[in-house]
Amino acid sequence: GQNIDQPTEMTATEGAIVQINCTYQTSGFNGLFWYQQHAGEAPTFLSYNVLDGLEEKGRFSSFLSRSKGYSYLLLKELQMKDSASYLCAPPGAGNNRKLIWGLGTSLAVNP
Amino acid sequence: EAGVTQFPSHSVIEKGQTVTLRCDPISGHDNLYWYRRVMGKEIKFLLHFVKESKQDESGMPNNRFLAERTGGTYSTLKVQPAELEDSGVYFCASSQGSSGRIGNEQFFGPGTRLTVL
Numbered sequence: 001g002q003n004i005d006q007p008t009e010m011t012a013t014e015g016a017i018v019q020i021n022c023t024y025q026t027s028g029f030n031g032l033f034w035y036q037q038h039a040g041e042a043p044t045f046l047s048y049n050v051l052d053g054l055e056e057k058g059r060f061s062s063f064l065s066r067s068k069g070y071s072y073l074l075l076k077e078l079q080m081k082d083s084a085s086y087l088c089a090p091p092g093a094g095n096n097r098k099l100i101w102g103l104g105t106s107l108a109v110n111p
Numbered sequence: 112e113a114g115v116t117q118f119p120s121h122s123v124i125e126k127g128q129t130v131t132l133r134c135d136p137i138s139g140h141d142n143l144y145w146y147r148r149v150m151g152k153e154i155k156f157l158l159h160f161v162k163e164s165k166q167d168e169s170g171m172p173n174n175r176f177l178a179e180r181t182g183g184t185y186s187t188l189k190v191q192p193a194e195l196e197d198s199g200v201y202f203c204a205s206s207q208g209s210s211g212r213i214g215n216e217q218f219f220g221p222g223t224r225l226t227v228l
Contacts, residue, residue, distance in 0.1 A: 033216070042115075042202060042219035043154075087154075097208070097215055098144060098167060101154040 004102030006088060011108045012078050020073045020105045022088035030091040033099065034062050034073045037085045046073065046086075075107075083109045113137070115220035117203050123226045129191040132223045136185070136205030143186050144206075144217060145178060149199040157201075160186060161208070172197075193227045200224050 003025045012018040024032065031050035035043035049055055049064035049071065061074040071088055087104035091097040116135045124130050136143045145157040157176070158168040162183035171178070175194070180186040190197050204217040 042221050044219070045216045048216060092156075097142075097206075097217075098156040098159055098170070099146075099154075099204075099217060100156070101146075103153045 004088060004090070004100065006086075006102050006105045008103065009106045009108070011110060012075075014078055014080060014109055014111050016078050017074065017076050018078060018107065020075070020086050020107065022071045022073070022102075024069050024071070024088065024090050026090045026092070026100065029066060030097055032062075032064055032071050033089045033091070034060075034071075035087045035089060037087060037104065039084075043087060078109045080109050080111065083107060115203055115205050115218050117201075117220040117223050119223060120221065121224045121226075123228065124193055125228050126195055127192045129189065130193055130225060132188045132190075132201055132203075132225070134186045134188070134203030134205075134220055136203070137218055140205035140207055140218075141183070142206040142208045142215065142217075143180060144204040145186070145188055146202040146204065147199050148202065148222075149196075154202065157188075190225075193225075195227050198225055198227045 005023045033048050034046040036046050037043045047062040049062050054063045059076045064071045085104040085106050089099040089101050118133045122130050141162050143160040146154050148154045156170040158171055158178055159166045160180045163180050177189045200222045202222045203220045206215040206217045208215045
């Protein structure tokens with residue numbers, strides 16, 4: 001089966017660092033994506049991990065541990081515009097690569 | 112390069128009517144996906160096209176939903192007849208892809224917000 005678990009909500013202060021955790025169970029493994037979604041908009045790609053370890057990409061970094069079924073998204077130097085939902089999405093098994101979604105984490109960045 | 116576009120952005124219809132949603136993927140993207148998000152629920156996969164062929168339609172709710180992708184370019188998703196529970200945001204996404212590749216980033220369109228009254 002496929003199951004994704006993330007905190008529902010998080011709050012942080014502008015300029016701070018926040019870590020959004022994700023645990024997942026999938027029947028296969030084709031990597032793990034992180035997407036950002038602002039209210040009323042489409043999800044936008046943030047990062048992709050297929051190997052264990054940390055992938056750094058500007059203010060955003062993503063970590064993956066395949067053996068633990070665990071990933072996190074690290075956001076540094078938070079800005080007000082980072083207030084959004086963050087969704088970790090492992091692709092399904094096989095060549096389809098349809099994305100499996102949880103409810104995501106709603107992050108509020110306060111001044 | 113133009114992104115994924117969807118039409119209409121909003122649609123309000125009455126129960127029993129028919130609605131057709133359209134998605135234009137990024138040019139050259141063979142993979143096209145339809146997803147739906149019902150309020151308060153997670154985004155759910157509906158189906159996947161590779162070019163004009165349906166690769167996986169396991170997420171289609173029932174036979175009131177019909178998706179096509181003639182010529183392997185744009186796709187349409189028709190709901191006939193629409194029911195109240197069909198309300199939600201319908202997203203289309205596209206990606207490049209070739210056999211054996213993994214990790215294909217999916218680019219999403221802005222979505223169509225469907226309201227069935």
